[in-house]
Amino acid sequence: MLSAKSLFQEILDNDESFALFCSIAASGESQGGWENARIAALVPESQRDLAPKITRHGADEDKHGRIFSALLKKRGLEPVPVPPETDYTMLLERGGIGLAHDKLKRDEPLTVQDIVTYLAHSRVTEQRASEQMELLRKHFAGHPDVGRAVKMISNDEDNHLAYCHEELLRFAYAGHGRAIQRTLRECALAEIRVYRDVSLAVMAHMGRILGWPKPKAALLAAGIHGVYLYERLGGWRRMVSLRMPERRNALSGPATPEPEAA
Ligand SMILES: [Fe+2]
Ligand SMILES: [Fe+2]
Secondary structure, three states, rough: OOOOOHHHHHHOOOOHHHHHHHHHHHHHHHHHHHHHHHHOOOOHHHHHHHHHHHHHHHHHHHOOOOOOOHHHHOOOOOOOOOOOOHOHHHHHHOOOOOOOEEEEEHOOOOOHHHHHHHHHHHHHHHHHHHHHHHHHHHHHHOOOOOHHHHHHHHHHHHHHHHHHHHHHHHHHHHHHHHHHHHHHHHHHHHHHHHHHHHHHHHHHHHHHHOOOOOOHHHHHHHHHHHHHHHOHHHHHHOOOOOOOOOOOOOOOOOOOOOOOOO
């Protein structure tokens, strides 16, 4: 039967598909880490209190990148090049979503509006990360090789999402509500397209590696288009709502270290 669990199990069981999966994940995480570190360095004076949390956010993403690299190494595999069409973080940036890398490379302080843009972009992408890791946690929390890594990353992504809700609500109360809603909507509608395209590209690569028969590949592609349709018709709204999270101040303090054996 075709299920998320059986698909991921197949990817996990084959060295080549596992190497591609971990390489794509590690690259996305470390790009996220770099972006957050730059944003933390350029936080405007008026938002100084936010800087340690952005630093922590970046440190978590860097840690996730290292965890995925460590999973590869543990299996005696080398990272493989990430095909550009599977590079979610880069495609979002190219699509003008979030803060442009050109801006982050400059040494000029960001504006409050930039910080709101960063948080809105994160609100949307952390929702995706949190849902994807939740799915992996559901099926693979007890897996001997990836279980610990999956649980830790999933918990971190939930924290990131909680932090985005909390900080965006704070900015909304401070009068940025309209800008936040507009940015969230733009981000979500762009993200669901990029997510669809990246999912199709990743599945095409996996299908080639794992020798999937045409009907199986077609069924999967249809499933991805179905998800997009659901999201376009209203599912995207779950990515733009704001609610005070149960976990407050989820990113206070330093990052928890990665498990030794991850
Ligand atoms: Fe992450
Ligand atoms: Fe995250």
